[in-house]
Amino acid sequence: MTSAEPASAPSPYSDAAQRDVANHLGMWTLIATEILFFGGLFLAYCVYRGAYPAAFSAGSHRLDFWSGTVNTAVLLTSSLFMALGDAMIRVGRRRGLQVCVTLTAGLGVLFLAIKFSEYREMYAEHLVPGIRYGAAGPPQMQLFLFLYFVMTALHAVHMLVGIGLLGWLLTLNRRGRLSRDRRAPVSMVGLYWHFVDCVWVFLYPLLYLIPR
Amino acid sequence: MPPLNPPAPPSRGYLSDGTTVASWLCTRDHKRIALLYLFTITFFFLIGASAAALMRWELTRPNGDLMTSDTYNRLFTLHGVVMVWFFLIPSIPAVLGNFVLPLAIGARDVAFPRLNLASWYIFVCGGLIALYAIVVGGVDTGWTFYTPYSSTYSNSNVMVMATGIFVAGFSSIATGLNFIVTVHKLRAPGLTWFRLPLFVWAIYATSIILVLATPVLAITLALMALERGFGVGIFDPKLGGDPLLFQHLFWFYSHPAVYIMILPGMGVVSELVSCFSRKKIFGYKVMAFSILSIAGLGFLVWGHHMFVSSQSVYAGVVFSLLSFLVSVPSAIKVFNWIATLHRGSITFGTPLLYALGFLALFTIGGLTGIFLATLAVDVHLHDTYFVIAHFHYIMVGGGVMAYMGGIHYWWPKISGRMFPEGWARFSAVTIFVGFNLTFFPQFLLGYLGMPRRYHIYPAEFQTLNVISSAGAAVLAVGYLVPLCYLTWSFFHGKDAGPNPWNATGLEWQTPSPPPSHNFEQTPVVTRPPYDYPPL
Ligand SMILES: [Cu+2]
Numbered sequence: 001m002t003s004a005e006p007a008s009a010p011s012p013y014s015d016a017a018q019r020d021v022a023n024h025l026g027m028w029t030l031i032a033t034e035i036l037f038f039g040g041l042f043l044a045y046c047v048y049r050g051a052y053p054a055a056f057s058a059g060s061h062r063l064d065f066w067s068g069t070v071n072t073a074v075l076l077t078s079s080l081f082m083a084l085g086d087a088m089i090r091v092g093r094r095r096g097l098q099v100c101v102t103l104t105a106g107l108g109v110l111f112l113a114i115k116f117s118e119y120r121e122m123y124a125e126h127l128v129p130g131i132r133y134g135a136a137g138p139p140q141m142q143l144f145l146f147l148y149f150v151m152t153a154l155h156a157v158h159m160l161v162g163i164g165l166l167g168w169l170l171t172l173n174r175r176g177r178l179s180r181d182r183r184a185p186v187s188m189v190g191l192y193w194h195f196v197d198c199v200w201v202f203l204y205p206l207l208y209l210i211p212r
Numbered sequence: 213m214p215p216l217n218p219p220a221p222p223s224r225g226y227l228s229d230g231t232t233v234a235s236w237l238c239t240r241d242h243k244r245i246a247l248l249y250l251f252t253i254t255f256f257f258l259i260g261a262s263a264a265a266l267m268r269w270e271l272t273r274p275n276g277d278l279m280t281s282d283t284y285n286r287l288f289t290l291h292g293v294v295m296v297w298f299f300l301i302p303s304i305p306a307v308l309g310n311f312v313l314p315l316a317i318g319a320r321d322v323a324f325p326r327l328n329l330a331s332w333y334i335f336v337c338g339g340l341i342a343l344y345a346i347v348v349g350g351v352d353t354g355w356t357f358y359t360p361y362s363s364t365y366s367n368s369n370v371m372v373m374a375t376g377i378f379v380a381g382f383s384s385i386a387t388g389l390n391f392i393v394t395v396h397k398l399r400a401p402g403l404t405w406f407r408l409p410l411f412v413w414a415i416y417a418t419s420i421i422l423v424l425a426t427p428v429l430a431i432t433l434a435l436m437a438l439e440r441g442f443g444v445g446i447f448d449p450k451l452g453g454d455p456l457l458f459q460h461l462f463w464f465y466s467h468p469a470v471y472i473m474i475l476p477g478m479g480v481v482s483e484l485v486s487c488f489s490r491k492k493i494f495g496y497k498v499m500a501f502s503i504l505s506i507a508g509l510g511f512l513v514w515g516h517h518m519f520v521s522s523q524s525v526y527a528g529v530v531f532s533l534l535s536f537l538v539s540v541p542s543a544i545k546v547f548n549w550i551a552t553l554h555r556g557s558i559t560f561g562t563p564l565l566y567a568l569g570f571l572a573l574f575t576i577g578g579l580t581g582i583f584l585a586t587l588a589v590d591v592h593l594h595d596t597y598f599v600i601a602h603f604h605y606i607m608v609g610g611g612v613m614a615y616m617g618g619i620h621y622w623w624p625k626i627s628g629r630m631f632p633e634g635w636a637r638f639s640a641v642t643i644f645v646g647f648n649l650t651f652f653p654q655f656l657l658g659y660l661g662m663p664r665r666y667h668i669y670p671a672e673f674q675t676l677n678v679i680s681s682a683g684a685a686v687l688a689v690g691y692l693v694p695l696c697y698l699t700w701s702f703f704h705g706k707d708a709g710p711n712p713w714n715a716t717g718l719e720w721q722t723p724s725p726p727p728s729h730n731f732e733q734t735p736v737v738t739r740p741p742y743d744y745p746p747l
Binding site for chain 1: 314319320321322323324325385388389390392393394396397398423424425426427428430431432435438441442443444445446450451452453454457461734
């Protein structure tokens with residue numbers, strides 16, 4: 001973001017390198033915040049899974065195992081392309097970056113599409129606590145399903161933000177504002193994307209792989 | 213005959229760089245953003261204080277006949293929510309931190325000026341939502357929003373208020389993130405970590421808490437609101453959920469939040485004590501590390517709010533011991549401030565009066581905290597006025613005294629003008645007297661068994677309650693007087709000059725008020741902090 005600044009707003013940095021390391025530290029700090037943001041949910045999950053293992057297992061069986069598994073593959077592949085994009089711009093290949101970021105965003109959208117169809121199916125099966133619920137099973141199963149929806153929805157919101165950031169990268173690149181020497185935005189967005197990916201890496205086994 | 217070309221008024225630095233409303237609302241200058249925060253939180257302080265005044269008025273009589281219990285519940289909730297989230301938490305960090313931090317480390321601005329302005333807008337949004345919740349009837353859960361009352365039974369505007377706090381939380385996170393990066397990456401050449409003023413250390417430690425604790429509050433309030441909205445959630449005992457989990461999550465944020473309110477005050481007081489006794493701070497490194505250890509330990513003691521919940525006794529014992537541990541670095545700080553004063557060349561300027569007030573009140577607050585951290589004693593004192601008195605000694609006696617001291621200390625830098633010293637000393641003493649008159653009787657009331665959050669009480673408690681309410685009136689005078697003379701001095705005070713207190717610290721090496729870009733030349737630091745000439 002280097003749009004023309006009014007004269008009264010001098011940059012706090014003495015050079016671009018200092019700005020880049022500051023941006024990086026800022027992103028890492030944001031990720032620390034995010035970890036604690038999800039942390040409350042993970043804590044709640046652990047507490048109740050420990051207390052009601054049978055109900056959580058029953059709840060997990062109501063999820064669509066294959067949707068979750070395919071989605072994991074989709075998301076990990078998207079992260080691969082993100083990393084490739086970063087490698088591309090390191091050697092100045094702007095077209096390669098454009099292709100990689102487009103693929104990353106595309107896989108992100110695919111992930112959300114699969115997630116959404118999963119939600120729709122669960123709605124049809126009366127498995128949405130508080131909105132449409134009528135499943136037989138222990139009452140604590142609702143705790144599991146509630147956590148499932150809150151955690152995956154919060155993750156999906158982060159995916160949406162990530163896809164927005166990828167779109168911003170594509171625009172920057174199209175305008176010729178990214179190059180071998182100006183690639184900080186790519187690694188910043190990359191960091192964020194990989195973080196969101198990591199959250200899913202924890203969500204997937206916790207939600208879908210409970211002893212079946 | 214007047215001269216044809218009257219001399220141009222002296223430049224007022226960043227204040228004269230654009231005087232339109234837009235130049236303020238679109239500014240990215242950390243100094244102007246600090247003033248935006250100053251106005252905003254002063255406004256919220258007045259709202260929170262009015263609620264307190266109404267409560268003290270009601271408590272002058274035992275039979276609770278001035279208002280209904282429901283109104284009273286809404287008043288103390290309003291007071292708690294507004295004072296904690298819309299005054300105390302942003303007070304020193306967002307006002308003094310924003311203004312002083314970049315100057316104190318020789319930077320042109322914070323690391324992310326745009327994010328800084330955005331944080332103020334987010335704060336205002338959160339504040340407006342909270343105000344809306346108040347205007348449409350308020351909330352009756354207390355500032356702690358305990359489930360299942362908040363999530364199921366309360367008939368007040370819990371959702372709106374929780375949304376306001378949720379939104380304001382993101383401004384805390386943005387400010388904390390900004391300061392962390394600023395301190396890491398924008399220090400002037402030669403300004404090593406152990407040359408940083410303790411104020412910077414304190415703001416840095418506070419920022420870490422802001423970034424790590426606030427998101428937990430956000431998710432906790434969100435879960436509570438979801439449960440309220442959808443009638444199903446993880447705190448619901450009907451489904452096997454545990455309402456206590458809410459308390460654990462809430463206090464995981466809210467105990468560190470106390471340190472968000474007090475650590476910056478400790479930083480301010482270190483500056484004041486050193487400057488007004490013309491001495492290097494005693495045990496500088498220990499002071500820096502005790503700030504960090506208070507911040508760290510603060511994350512491990514939340515369970516002391518839950519001794520009489522159904523928390524396990526073993527957890528209680530551990531939380532009790534850890535809470536005792538916090539008193540070690542806190543006491544080290546108190547001793548070091550006193551050692552700094554010892555044999556100093558002391559001038560009793562207004563800032564020092566506030567710092568001394570802080571020392572006295574924080575010590576009382578800290579010592580009574582040990583009572584409350586003791587498992588068995590807490591069973592007797594839990595949810596009584598003893599607790600109210602304790603945390604007001606810390607948050608008002610500590611936090612607000614330091615805030616007032618800091619405002620006076622840096623006022624010449626902020627406004628370029630001096631405040632009237634006589635009035636200022638008068639109000640500092642008034643606040644100290646009024647504060648003790650208000651809150652000391654509450655220790656006694658609590659010990660005698662008066663519970664918090666009730667407006668009807670046995671007649672034998674009336675005398676102490678009347679004294680407390682009278683103290684609150686004195687306190688109100690003490691807070692209103694500075695509001696008047698500071699406003700007056702902003703326009704009419706006499707010129708301060710760059711360094712009226714002869715203080716060390718980079719912020720005093722630039723004109724008052726500083727130019728928009730802070731320093732004509734980036735300062736180079738070659739000396740340790742508080743390098744006052746030997747006495
Ligand atoms: Cu506490």
